Amino acid sequence: MDETNYILPAEWYPQSAIQLTWPHEGTDWKPYLEEITNTYIQLAKVITSRERLVVATQDPDIVKQQLMRALSKKAFRRVSFCQCPIDDTWARDHGTLTLLPFTHSYRKCSEAGAQAISLKFRFNGWGGKFPAENDNNIAFHLYEEGHLTNQLEDHSDFELEGGAIESDGRGTIMTTTQCQMLRNQPRTQQEIEDELKRRLHANRVIWIDHGHLIGDDTDGHIDTIVRMAPHGAMLYTYCDDPNDEHFADFQALEQQMKTLRRADGYPYRLHRLPLPDAIYETDGHRLPATYANFLVANRGVIVPTYNQPAKDDEALRVISAAFPNYKIIPIDARTIIRQHGSIHCLTMHFPRGTAK
Numbered sequence: 001m002d003e004t005n006y007i008l009p010a011e012w013y014p015q016s017a018i019q020l021t022w023p024h025e026g027t028d029w030k031p032y033l034e035e036i037t038n039t040y041i042q043l044a045k046v047i048t049s050r051e052r053l054v055v056a057t058q059d060p061d062i063v064k065q066q067l068m069r070a071l072s073k074k075a076f077r078r079v080s081f082c083q084c085p086i087d088d089t090w091a092r093d094h095g096t097l098t099l100l101p102f103t104h105s106y107r108k109c110s111e112a113g114a115q116a117i118s119l120k121f122r123f124n125g126w127g128g129k130f131p132a133e134n135d136n137n138i139a140f141h142l143y144e145e146g147h148l149t150n151q152l153e154d155h156s157d158f159e160l161e162g163g164a165i166e167s168d169g170r171g172t173i174m175t176t177t178q179c180q181m182l183r184n185q186p187r188t189q190q191e192i193e194d195e196l197k198r199r200l201h202a203n204r205v206i207w208i209d210h211g212h213l214i215g216d217d218t219d220g221h222i223d224t225i226v227r228m229a230p231h232g233a234m235l236y237t238y239c240d241d242p243n244d245e246h247f248a249d250f251q252a253l254e255q256q257m258k259t260l261r262r263a264d265g266y267p268y269r270l271h272r273l274p275l276p277d278a279i280y281e282t283d284g285h286r287l288p289a290t291y292a293n294f295l296v297a298n299r300g301v302i303v304p305t306y307n308q309p310a311k312d313d314e315a316l317r318v319i320s321a322a323f324p325n326y327k328i329i330p331i332d333a334r335t336i337i338r339q340h341g342s343i344h345c346l347t348m349h350f351p352r353g354t355a356k
Contacts, residue, residue: 006099010169011296017052017355048075084141085134093161094135095348116150121160163221171203178220211253213288229322233269291315293342304333
């Protein structure tokens, strides 16, 4: 990396494209492939109404036919395809993180894609839980086929998933203690923090110690519980039902959120997201439903819903308050959570100027 100053932009910075890694019969989606494909098509419609869509798939002819039937000609022209082997479909975690150069202040990020840097970290199925060799190589295929317009930097000596961090675009990174301490042993927490700062060009790291969702395979990704928003805001999941098994942990999370301060010393503007009512798989295990796993697109926020009208509506209102002047777009995520993720987990965004 040269001596240019860089920043990891916030998700609400202008975007070129969003990546989806398309499901197929060889993935764990097979028992409900039709249902999840319909969810992907809904996502594709929303994404192509706002920006480009990059589809990683091992069956491009099949996916092209699906999208040609579902999208308008104008929207379909905003889709590009990368053919590659795929283990699973969680683009947030096997995708690249993109650094942008900035001048004078964090508010003036350069949009020159050729100067940006895509960071490729190691992905090994959330600590070796699932096969991930093919997914770990998807970023290389995207780069080799020209879908990324900037240089690719290999950080495969460090394990980091996109869902494990949040950035405010001004030098602050947020992550969870549980996830990071499990991923990069035998490093200490301070050593991990130093690596995050160095590799992501951050000034400080906020560590979140509470809020683990039951059924979450990621060991506590930050994008399942706490999210950053513009103008010094944060959204966090709360639980006020003492009969819910999450209650004590999420009460502790709420207390920690009240102690956090921005880099300038002021408190964050906090927005409370409800915890969805418990949803169970047919075998009885609880699924990690959360409203925090929303996706910010160009002037829109795509929000997971769970056919719980009162809580869905509350979550949509809260997210709208945190993202004023953004269109709030709900999508039913009940099929997605059957594989223990939600909308943000399925997607990876590329800042403006960094995707073909």
